[in-house]
């Protein structure tokens with residue numbers, strides 16, 4: 001079995017509101033393995049996004065530890081975490097948060113330069129990534145508000161990938177897209193995985209989930225089941241049937 005890139009030790013996340021406590025993640029021991037396209041599924045409110053934010057250092061656990069690429073990120077201060085995230089994590093969300101006052105290319109460059117990249121090298125990598133996601137020069141010279149939803153999501157993916165992150169974290173990346181744009185985004189994530197990078201994606205969508213090779217099901221604050229699908233080489237019927245049978249078993 002491959003090594004773990006992220007591990008959690010008795011991870012707990014509790015939210016307190018109006019004097020009430022909600023225990024969303026409960027003593028979770030989990031390994032995200034090197035080389036996997038891991039998909040996290042579960043009912044609405046199960047804590048999938050909460051888990052994704054904890055694994056990626058976007059939010060802190062209430063209790064427990066998280067090791068990421070050999071470092072204990074749960075003990076880092078905010079500045080250390082920000083640097084760590086910049087160097088190790090790429091983020092793709094349902095909503096793309098690009099800076100409206102900068103061109104699409106400048107958004108990506110800013111991200112690469114902030115992480116310590118050299119301008120020429122960052123620009124060359126950005127151009128290669130724009131090509132990979134199917135955005136032309138005319139697109140990356142635009143401002144974010146001039147892009148369609150699908151184009152903006154692909155631009156967001158270039159920004160997520162510019163620093164060659166160890167793990168790309170995606171939260172419902174196709175949620176706001178039409179079918180063709182969603183497929184384009186999933187194709188890029190599949191390619192990222194095939195190129196040897198790790199992907200962790202939260203989704204409700206079967207078409208998205210099929211791209212993963214390891215599906216985890218979150219319920220009552222713990223991972224209550226998992227399904228191995230093998231690497232994606234196309235959406236064959238057996239893969240679909242295995243996934244739907246697993247989800248049915250989980251009560252999805």
Ligand SMILES: Nc1ncnc2c1ncn2[C@@H]1O[C@H](COP(=O)(O)OP(=O)(O)OP(=O)(O)O)[C@@H](O)[C@H]1O
Pocket residue numbers: 015016017022024042043044045046047048049050051
């Ligand atoms: N910042 C917060 N403050 C208080 N409660 C929160 C906060 N973030 C999440 N929660 C609560 O934690 C629970 C899990 O939320 P989370 O967004 O992780 O679920 P999810 O499985 O991703 O749901 P969905 O599939 O609907 O997006 C929900 O009941 C939510 O209201």
